[in-house]
Amino acid sequence: MSQTQDGLAEVRALTFDVFGTVVDWRSSVIREGETLGQTRGLSVDWAAFADAWRGGYAPAMNRVRRGELPWTRLDDLHRITLDRLLDEFGIGEALSEEDRQHLNHAWHRLDPWPDSVPGLQRLKSHFILATLSNGNVSLLVNMAKHALLPWDCVISAELAGHYKRDPEVYHKACDLLDLAPHQVMMVAAHQDDLQAAHREGLRTAFVKRPLEHGPDAIPDLTVDPVFDLVADDFHDLANQLLDP
């Protein structure tokens, strides 16, 4: 694919989904759980715990979307799910308030996929690089410090008061960057995020992350023909965008 053929030469900013696309949340949360578990002498299947925690994410956001909860930042949604899961996994008694706060902030200390930082560094000279994540601003800022992610701008659902895939989030990004939707490309490993961005007029790049849900999961790597680019990782994304 070439920029010219696809009209991608007008793209000025790349907006990135973060969880799963830029960082490997599952391995990182498992590692944080194991470290805390060893310190506290707990026997827990932390892979199952990580999956269940992430599994609580969409239902929690839907409670906000439906108006059952007022706007609630993702840190607080994570904490609601965490408190429930600690009981379900039978370790609610073992962890102090301080432990819970520390574990909840595991989402601030997620590690990037190996290609994320070098790929972003290459892209940074040609494009504005922004997050466009459901993570709250402080989570994204702390994660960027931890993982050395070279964002030009941290844009969050928190700034729109709406979670993806609500259209308001994509429009808020374009508005803050003062760009038309076709000048912004959404980069994500999740088809529904890209389809929602596409509906609002943004360009889309699908980056395959087959290990997001672990080595035993069967990944859904279905390519929707509406996607403007499909890339194997951020090196491949940079190759396609910088040397079309």
Next chain:
Amino acid sequence: MSQTQDGLAEVRALTFDVFGTVVDWRSSVIREGETLGQTRGLSVDWAAFADAWRGGYAPAMNRVRRGELPWTRLDDLHRITLDRLLDEFGIGEALSEEDRQHLNHAWHRLDPWPDSVPGLQRLKSHFILATLSNGNVSLLVNMAKHALLPWDCVISAELAGHYKRDPEVYHKACDLLDLAPHQVMMVAAHQDDLQAAHREGLRTAFVKRPLEHGPDAIPDLTVDPVFDLVADDFHDLANQLLDP
């Protein structure tokens, strides 16, 4: 001054005023004006023009603050003032719409003071570095790309829907960073900005920029005793914060 003595050890984030504190708006706008003027064959006192343009800034924001204008981003306030000044300086006929847009975006291409980037780079390893500026987000992002300012987060009056020195702006920064006011230090070359931040509980660092208004202006470098730090430039600020 030492961090411990002043309780500054709790500071996690530095929020920076930008125009005048980080970048030398006056020299940069003069340079942009001269370049455009030469191309178009105009004879204008661009120093007087720059001062008049900046002079329109506070009155324009006050129109928003008083509710005479709805929320208006700084780019658009700059443009209102620019159109008036072009007529007042007798060059309204000489500049096309494209010229006006280009000149208005001079504020996106301001150059940093010589110590700004190296000072910020030193501070970045120990603190979250955020803008806290009346400039709109896109202005600040474009300026950071131009001047290589290593922000962790771009926070703007635009996100609060209020201009400094309204208290809402300082609270918005603390809220987005999820920090208490005493964990945030406002860095500025303008006493009233710091005094407003101090009233909301933020820590304050006054950085002297005696040349902000040009070599012939008499700078007001009065130090209010409420300021937590006073620095000659960003090297000095880094010295005081990192090696107290």
